[in-house]
Amino acid sequence: MVTVLSDAYIIGAGETKFGELWEKSLRELAVEAGLRAVENAGIYSRDVEVLYGSNSLAGIINGQENIGALLSDFSGIAENHIPAIRIEASTASGGAAVRQAYLAVKSGEYDLVMVGGVEKMTDVYGSETLDLTSSVLDREWEAFFGGTPAALAAITARKYMADFKVDKEALAMISVNDHLNASKNPDAHYRNKITIEQAMNSTPVAEPLNLMDCSPITDGAAAILVASEKYMKKNKLDGIRILSSADAQDYLAVHSRKSMYGLDSAKIASQKALSKAGMKIDDVSFVELHDSYSIYGLLELEDLGFAEKGKAKDLVYDEIKLNGRIPVNPSGGLKAKGNPFGATGVGQFVEAYMQLKEKAGERQVKGAKNAMLHSMGGTGSMSVVHMVGDA
Amino acid sequence: MGEVSRFWRESVHRYRLVAHKCGNCMKVYFPPRDVCPICHRESIGKMKEEQLSGKGEIESFTVVHEVPSPFTRQRPYILAIIKLDEGPSITAQVVDCDPGEVEIGKRVSTVFRKIAQQGESGIIEYGYKFVLD
Numbered sequence: 282m283v284t285v286l287s288d289a290y291i292i293g294a295g296e297t298k299f300g301e302l303w304e305k306s307l308r309e310l311a312v313e314a315g316l317r318a319v320e321n322a323g324i325y326s327r328d329v330e331v332l333y334g335s336n337s338l339a340g341i342i343n344g345q346e347n348i349g350a351l352l353s354d355f356s357g358i359a360e361n362h363i364p365a366i367r368i369e370a371s372t373a374s375g376g377a378a379v380r381q382a383y384l385a386v387k388s389g390e391y392d393l394v395m396v397g398g399v400e401k402m403t404d405v406y407g408s409e410t411l412d413l414t415s416s417v418l419d420r421e422w423e424a425f426f427g428g429t430p431a432a433l434a435a436i437t438a439r440k441y442m443a444d445f446k447v448d449k450e451a452l453a454m455i456s457v458n459d460h461l462n463a464s465k466n467p468d469a470h471y472r473n474k475i476t477i478e479q480a481m482n483s484t485p486v487a488e489p490l491n492l493m494d495c496s497p498i499t500d501g502a503a504a505i506l507v508a509s510e511k512y513m514k515k516n517k518l519d520g521i522r523i524l525s526s527a528d529a530q531d532y533l534a535v536h537s538r539k540s541m542y543g544l545d546s547a548k549i550a551s552q553k554a555l556s557k558a559g560m561k562i563d564d565v566s567f568v569e570l571h572d573s574y575s576i577y578g579l580l581e582l583e584d585l586g587f588a589e590k591g592k593a594k595d596l597v598y599d600e601i602k603l604n605g606r607i608p609v610n611p612s613g614g615l616k617a618k619g620n621p622f623g624a625t626g627v628g629q630f631v632e633a634y635m636q637l638k639e640k641a642g643e644r645q646v647k648g649a650k651n652a653m654l655h656s657m658g659g660t661g662s663m664s665v666v667h668m669v670g671d672a
Numbered sequence: 673m674g675e676v677s678r679f680w681r682e683s684v685h686r687y688r689l690v691a692h693k694c695g696n697c698m699k700v701y702f703p704p705r706d707v708c709p710i711c712h713r714e715s716i717g718k719m720k721e722e723q724l725s726g727k728g729e730i731e732s733f734t735v736v737h738e739v740p741s742p743f744t745r746q747r748p749y750i751l752a753i754i755k756l757d758e759g760p761s762i763t764a765q766v767v768d769c770d771p772g773e774v775e776i777g778k779r780v781s782t783v784f785r786k787i788a789q790q791g792e793s794g795i796i797e798y799g800y801k802f803v804l805d
Contacts, residue, residue, distance in 0.1 A: 412741045
């Protein structure tokens with residue numbers, strides 16, 4: 282039997298509003314996003330052949346495992362009896378789940394795949410949330426001793442700032458840019474603009490990082506439909522092509538890595554993704570990167586290939602703006618659109634889909650042809666990079 | 673979170689700073705590893721226990737203000753990545769000093785301390801912290 286390799290297209294996308302959504306449950310969020318994607322694509326859910334659910338923390342936050350079954354059941358497709366699998370890769374779950382969909386379509390096994398990412402984070406509060414989100418670190422050798430995601434990012438930030446003479450303002454600019462873009466995104470968690478002064482003088486979280494350097498605790502869900510060219514043409518649909526997909530791992534704990542501020546996972550995954558797509562870094566119209574902490578925005582600009590190590594500070598005042606040379610996070614990014622772990626990476630695809638279809642309204646990146654999407658696990662233990670668009 | 677066995681089995685490493693050394697390339701790993709990431713299969717069965725001196729220097733640090741539930745009584749605390757003299761870097765608290773005294777490059781030594789407590793009647797966890805030399 283001959284297997285026909287197919288290109289994979291995003292034919293529909295939808296998401297919930299991101300935010301503190303007290304009245305909505307894990308399952309309601311997931312179903313809402315899924316239905317929007319189905320409606321957006323103009324397909325019927327009976328055509329979906331496999332469901333990949335992206336989620337990071339439902340087991341410990343909501344006391345719910347068996348997420349695949351939950352999502353398929355409450356999406357109303359239990360009697361379709363299609364496979365429904367949860368993909369967990371910490372905060373990179375979203376990118377990792379889309380990659381599985383890409384591979385599934387590309388291999389010729391499936392013609393229509395649903396990816397739904399969801400996180401319901403506000404079912405626990407305060408210091409307990411911080412204990413649970415610290416499970417993305419090495420529990421026994423980082424979190425055990427008082428390590429939190431913010432603390433590890435802060436340790437990295439201090440070292441980076443010292444070695445490359447980068448001041449805190451450069452970090453703050455990542456958050457200022459996210460908030461400015463999010464002010465134009467109705468789905469964003471925080472739509473207020475912030476000034477450099479507000480960012481610099483906000484409450485300390487883990488020095489030198491302040492509240493405005495840290496992504497918030499966000500509820501939300503996002504979903505996309507990935508289809509083969511055959512399915513798309515047969516049903517007279519159109520879509521945005523997933524040009525390439527790559528992922529890479531690194532050591533789990535920051536203290537084990539070669540460099541505190543070299544995100545090797547991001548570097549390797551982005552190089553692979555560009556090379557597989559036959560593209561150069563200058564071909565990227567905009568990037569959605571995983572700035573769970575402002576310092577990672579700088580490090581990722583470097584390791585994804587937009588600047589030399591230590592030089593991202595030269596990009597953060599103008600180049601990263603919506604109308605700049607390399608627009609960063611038109612969605613508002615993790616800082617301001619929000620960071621619902623399992624949904625975050627899928628949400629980047631929703632943004633890319635809208636941008637590349639020129640339906641992003643006020644935050645439209647003019648003439649956007651293709652995007653780089655970067656989903657990162659924990660403090661950099663994993664990166665998934667996708668190129669989507671026209672090539 | 674977790675029962676006694678989870679903490680008890682790491683006691684030798686957390687109480688006495690016992691690392692693993694690869695018998696093939698002689699690199700020292702802490703926390704201990706059963707496979708050397710450099711030598712791979714060449715290291716199988718050759719990872720031997722190695723006592724660390726507990727001395728090293730601060731590579732970088734932070735002062736943590738937003739703390740997880742087991743650490744609420746220690747807020748704020750100094751958390752650092754420390755490069756040990758035998759090679760490995762580890763994450764641990766720096767105590768018995770003001771944040772203003774801590775700097776990248778300063779020499780530190782281990783002390784044995786209470787790490788955290790799981791609520792009023794839960795397990796009290798012990799391990800290493802560091803003090804400035």
